[in-house]
Amino acid sequence: MANEVFSRIQAQLDAAPVLLFMKGNPMFPQCGFSARVVQILKHSGVNFSSVNVLEDPEIREGIKAFSDWPTIPQLYVKGEFIGGCDIVTEMFQAGELQALLAEKGVTHDQAA
Numbered sequence: 465m466a467n468e469v470f471s472r473i474q475a476q477l478d479a480a481p482v483l484l485f486m487k488g489n490p491m492f493p494q495c496g497f498s499a500r501v502v503q504i505l506k507h508s509g510v511n512f513s514s515v516n517v518l519e520d521p522e523i524r525e526g527i528k529a530f531s532d533w534p535t536i537p538q539l540y541v542k543g544e545f546i547g548g549c550d551i552v553t554e555m556f557q558a559g560e561l562q563a564l565l566a567e568k569g570v571t572h573d574q575a576a
Contacts, residue, residue, distance in 0.1 A: 469526035477543045480513035481570050485527045486537040489516050497549035498537045504556045505539075510565060542568045 477483055482505070488494030490502045490512075505512050517524035517536055528534055531545045539546040541564060546552060555561040 469522045470530055473523065473526055473530050476513075476515055477540055481542055481568075482510055482512035482565075483540045484512055484514045484537055485517055485523070485540075486514050487516070487518050490514055494518060495536075497535075500549050501537045501539060501552050504552055504561070508556065508562060508565070510570065541565065541570060544568075 484490075484498075484501060484505065486493060486495075486498035486501065488498055490506075493499035493502055502514075515523060515527075517527065524536070527536065527538055531538055533545065533548060535548050537552075538548055539552050546561075546564070547555070552561060555564065
């Protein structure tokens with residue numbers, strides 16, 4: 465079962481340069497932490513895709529095992545796990561998130 469869920473997660477990561485596993489969606493986040501990461505990404509001018517973990521219990525639990533990270537939201541850039549809300553917030557405030565996006569070659573047109 466885990467292999468099937470991990471394969472689905474990997475396919476989602478492969479399809480999107482910037483992917484946020486979150487509760488709700490960017491237009492209607494359903495938790496404050498998800499809302500904060502969405503706000504940071506929008507403020508950074510980054511286009512991103514999202515997965516609403518509330519719609520799929522297997523993904524909701526599977527992403528925690530996949531990343532070995534216990535909480536949601538989870539941000540990935542080019543398939544690499546970046547972190548949750550606190551880490552993304554700290555990186556943004558320090559200018560590290562923007563630097564990471566540039567280093568990974570994520571452009572506004574590329575991140576869909």
